[in-house]
Amino acid sequence: xxxxxxxxxxxxxxxxxxxxxxxxxxxxxxxxxxxxxxxxxxxxxxxxxxxxxxxxxxxxxxxxxxxxxxxxxxxxxxxxxxxxxxxxxxxxxxxxxxxxxxxxxxxxxxxxxxxxxxxxxxxxxxxxxxxxxxxxxxxxxxxxxxxxxxxxxxxxxxxxxxxxxxxxxxxxxxxxxxxxxxxxxxxxxxxxxxxxxxxxxxxxxxxxxxxxxxxxxxxxxxxxxxxxxxxxxxxxxxxxxxxxxxxxxxxxxxxxxxxxxxxxxxxxxxxxxxxxxxxxxxxxxxxxxxxxxxxxxxxxxxxxxxxxxxxxxxxxxxxxxxxxxxxxxxxxxxxxxxxxxxxxxxxxxxxxxxxxxxxxxxxxxxxxxxxxxxxxxxxx
Numbered sequence: 001x002x003x004x005x006x007x008x009x010x011x012x013x014x015x016x017x018x019x020x021x022x023x024x025x026x027x028x029x030x031x032x033x034x035x036x037x038x039x040x041x042x043x044x045x046x047x048x049x050x051x052x053x054x055x056x057x058x059x060x061x062x063x064x065x066x067x068x069x070x071x072x073x074x075x076x077x078x079x080x081x082x083x084x085x086x087x088x089x090x091x092x093x094x095x096x097x098x099x100x101x102x103x104x105x106x107x108x109x110x111x112x113x114x115x116x117x118x119x120x121x122x123x124x125x126x127x128x129x130x131x132x133x134x135x136x137x138x139x140x141x142x143x144x145x146x147x148x149x150x151x152x153x154x155x156x157x158x159x160x161x162x163x164x165x166x167x168x169x170x171x172x173x174x175x176x177x178x179x180x181x182x183x184x185x186x187x188x189x190x191x192x193x194x195x196x197x198x199x200x201x202x203x204x205x206x207x208x209x210x211x212x213x214x215x216x217x218x219x220x221x222x223x224x225x226x227x228x229x230x231x232x233x234x235x236x237x238x239x240x241x242x243x244x245x246x247x248x249x250x251x252x253x254x255x256x257x258x259x260x261x262x263x264x265x266x267x268x269x270x271x272x273x274x275x276x277x278x279x280x281x282x283x284x285x286x287x288x289x290x291x292x293x294x295x296x297x298x299x300x301x302x303x304x305x306x307x308x309x310x311x312x313x314x315x316x317x318x319x320x321x322x323x324x325x326x327x328x329x330x331x332x333x334x335x336x337x338x339x340x341x342x343x344x345x346x347x348x349x350x351x352x353x354x355x356x357x358x359x360x361x362x363x364x365x366x367x368x369x370x371x372x373x374x375x376x377x378x379x380x
Contacts, residue, residue, distance in 0.1 A: 022049045023364070031341050031362070035333035039374045040289070043331070046356065046367040047091070050075045053358035053365055055150055055279060056348045057106040059126050063089060065111055066358060066365065069102040069148050074113055076128050079350070089128065096120075096133045102200070103149030105159065114149035114161060117142040119182070137187055141166070141175060146198045150279070155209050158183055158190075162213075164198040169218045169243050171255055177242050179213060179233075193231070195239040195264060201280040201346070206294065210234065210322075212268075214277040214298060217246055223306050226250055228277040229267035230298070232322060240265045269324040275311035276301035279346030279358070287353025288370045295319055297330065297355060299344035309335055314344055314357060331357065331368065 028045040035043055052070040059065075062082020066075050074094045078085035098115040105112045111125035119137040124130040141147065146164025153159055158181040165177045179193040179202065192211065193199075202213035211233040217226040226246030241248065241264035243255040248266030251259060271277045279299045283292050295318045302311035312335035318325045334342035343361030350356060350367075357366040 028364070031334075031364075034336060034341060035331055035366075037331050037368065040372045041368055041370050042373075043366055043368045045364050046080075047077055047365045048363055049091075050093075051363055052360045053345065053363060054102040054148075054360050055104050055346045056356055056358055056365070057104045057111065058348070058350065059084070059106055059109075059111075061087070061126055063126065063128065064356075064365075065104055065106065065125070067101045067104045067113065069100045069360065072097050072099060072101065072115075074098065074101050074104060074111075084126075092128060094122070094128065094131055094133060100144070100148040103151040103161070105151035105153055107153050107157075112151055112159060114140070114151050116140075116144055116147035116149075119159075119161075136184070137182065139189075143176075148200070150200045150202065152202060152204070154181065154204055154211075160192065160202060160211065162196065162199040162202075164196075165242065168220060169252065169254065171243055179211070190236065192236050193233045193238060193240060195242045195244075196231075197242040200278040201298065203280055203282050203296070206282055206284050212280070212282075212296065214271070214280050215240065215242075215267075216276060217273060218243070218252070219274070219305055221246075221253070222273075223308070224273050227267075227270035227273050228275055230269040230271055230277070230280075230296070230317060230324065231265065232268050238265050239263075240267075268322070269317060269327055271298070271300075271315070271327070272310060274303035274306045276303060277311075278344070279348075281347050281349055283349060283355070285349050285353025288355075291318065292316065297347045299347045299357060301343050301345055302335065302340065302361075309338055309340065311335070312340060312343060314347060334359070334361075 052068040054067045054069050056066045061084040062079040063084040077091035078089045101115040103114040111122040113120040117140045120133040121136045122131045122133050143166035145166045160181050162179045180189045181192050182189050198216045199213045215229045217228050244259040245264045278301045298315045300311035300313050303309050313332040314330045316330040342359040344357050345360040346358040348356045355368045
């Protein structure tokens with residue numbers, strides 16, 4: 001199958017109707033028993049029963065929203081013990097149907113939803129029964145290939161939005177392969193990072209406010225090339241290489257001719273080929289041990305076209321200033337041999353410092369907490 005035909009088949013599959021999966025307690029526990037975490041951490045299934053959980057956002061009242069790329073819906077549920085739960089809010093979904101609404105963000109009482117081509121705002125985000133999405137921006141590209149989005153607000157209120165390449169590898173022009181920011185008052189955009197193939201995860205450093213982002217490397221260059229990237233944007237307009245240079249040190253066999261590696265920004269870390277690094281977040285809480293504070297958690301969705309599967313885990317990047325001191329696996333076990341039991345898509349820190357992981361492969365949201373208890377201590 002050619003690359004173009006394969007891409008069309010994958011997009012068609014993504015738009016097919018899906019039926020949500022409800023698991024038994026025993027089925028959930030069987031997966032939890034597979035997952036390995038550092039000593040002192042515990043994991044639980046926070047929610048299941050919706051389909052294809054992707055990016056998450058939470059309101060002040062503890063109402064959690066989550067986008068579904070394949071199902072075309074935005075779901076919500078009250079967090080256990082939250083004000084939303086005490087107010088009687090039950091899990092449900094917004095009435096509107098979207099096209100791949102992976103990306104959502106919350107700010108100042110409003111929920112923002114990006115599907116392919118459009119940005120919507122929900123003014124009554126704290127009261128989902130009254131929620132009615134309003135179209136506020138419709139000038140995003142309409143291409144389905146890499147057309148799903150990821151959203152986050154910078155401290156200055158600008159909304160950051162990725163514009164993926166409409167292909168595996170191509171030079172599609174200035175409208176694509178970048179991350180932009182949108183001023184919600186004037187509805188004008190600014191190019192932030194260029195030469196970005198498909199970023200489905202980014203966050204802002206808590207100390208500097210600078211943008212860090214993951215980027216998925218191209219396919220069809222073999223099992224081990226090129227690597228996904230963890231990048232740092234220092235100045236708006238910096239170019240990170242795509243489609244000419246990959247992983248900071250490799251010219252593309254088709255589009256690299258006439259280009260110099262030194263002209264493009266190298267990644268801060270190579271994350272591995274085909275691991276599909278998606279959602280990421282800086283850890284700014286206090287619940288986890290000191291080593292995690294100020295570092296980055298990254299969800300690896302996992303490979304789809306490699307002879308031996310890789311990814312399907314959550315990794316942690318320890319930073320030393322603007323450098324990655326080391327990378328380590330934080331949560332794994334969704335991949336058992338070549339059998340897949342989950343695909344982490346996004347990570348988000350809750351106000352109490354616990355970490356949520358959305359799984360769009362087996363339709364669960366997990367919560368990871370640090371208790372400090374290990375081994376026999378857990379039963380005391």
